[in-house]
Amino acid sequence: MTSPTSTAECFDQTGRAAPLSPDDRRSMIVDAVLPLLMDHGPGVTSRQIAEAAGVAEGTIFRAFGDKETLLRAAVTRCLDPEPLLTELDAIDPTWPLDTKVRAVLVALRRRFTGVFRVMSTLSEKERPVPTSVSREIAERVATALAPEAGDLHWNPAQIAQLIRLIAFSSAFPALTVGSEFSDDELTGLLMHGITGTGTNEDTHAR
Numbered sequence: 001m002t003s004p005t006s007t008a009e010c011f012d013q014t015g016r017a018a019p020l021s022p023d024d025r026r027s028m029i030v031d032a033v034l035p036l037l038m039d040h041g042p043g044v045t046s047r048q049i050a051e052a053a054g055v056a057e058g059t060i061f062r063a064f065g066d067k068e069t070l071l072r073a074a075v076t077r078c079l080d081p082e083p084l085l086t087e088l089d090a091i092d093p094t095w096p097l098d099t100k101v102r103a104v105l106v107a108l109r110r111r112f113t114g115v116f117r118v119m120s121t122l123s124e125k126e127r128p129v130p131t132s133v134s135r136e137i138a139e140r141v142a143t144a145l146a147p148e149a150g151d152l153h154w155n156p157a158q159i160a161q162l163i164r165l166i167a168f169s170s171a172f173p174a175l176t177v178g179s180e181f182s183d184d185e186l187t188g189l190l191m192h193g194i195t196g197t198g199t200n201e202d203t204h205a206r
Contacts, residue, residue: 022063025055025059025063026063026064026073028053029049029053029055029059029060029063029064029070030070030073030074030077031077032049032052032053032054033049033052033053033070033071033074034074034077034078034118035052036048036049036052037071037074037075037118037121038114038117038118038121040121041120041121041122042071042121042122042126044071046060046061046067049067049070074118075118075122075128076128078114078115078118079115079118079128079130079131081111081130081131081133081136084107084108084110084111084133084137085133085136085137085140087103087107088103088104088107088137088140088141088144089140091103091104091140091144092144093143093144093145093146093147094147095144097145097148097191098187098191100144100145101163101187101190101191102183102184102187103144104141104144104160104163105163105166105167105183105186105187105190106183108137108163108164108167108168108171109167109170109171109183109186111167112167112168112171112172113171115130116171116172134160134161134164137160137164138156138157138160138161141156141157141159141160141163142156142157142160145159162190163190166186166189166190167186170186
């Protein structure tokens with residue numbers, strides 16, 4: 001429910017939208033530049049950025065100093081693992097198993113796809129090393145799958161690794177040309193594997 005003051009705080013006394021704070025304006029510009037960076041690479045122009053953000057070019061330079069600083073901020077935003085971890089935290093352990101597996105897969109595919117697209121726009125020298133959050137991912141998958149842990153073909157850490165492998169490979173452009181799979185198709189593949197359906201239990205010990 002909206003607090004009594006929250007809406008009013010968005011407007012000044014004349015009824016016009018209140019100006020954004022410097023931090024909010026910078027964040028808005030970074031949000032606008034990310035799709036452009038993926039489409040145009042470092043060659044994206046300040047005019048394109050300004051038009052996408054709905055601001056004047058001068059506003060961009062006042063906020064960031066130069067285009068290179070803005071692009072670095074956009075790359076940093078893309079590589080930030082916190083949105084992914086927050087999305088995984090939101091998975092309810094009481095959901096059906098296939099729903100939880102799909103949610104993990106979709107979150108990871110989105111993460112890897114964004115990272116690949118941004119990295120492909122940068123030279124090898126410019127590419128930062130993404131922070132590894134494999135342990136944090138495994139912990140969240142284990143929490144989500146805890147209700148079914150005793151009935152699955154692999155333990156939650158192994159399942160987290162399987163989902164990461166499939167999400168990573170399905171998001172890697174060179175591996176998906178002519179053989180793209182939907183989230184539902186990959187979820188079906190994972191469900192068949194992690195439940196051990198149709199496999200010989202002698203060949204897959206838990």
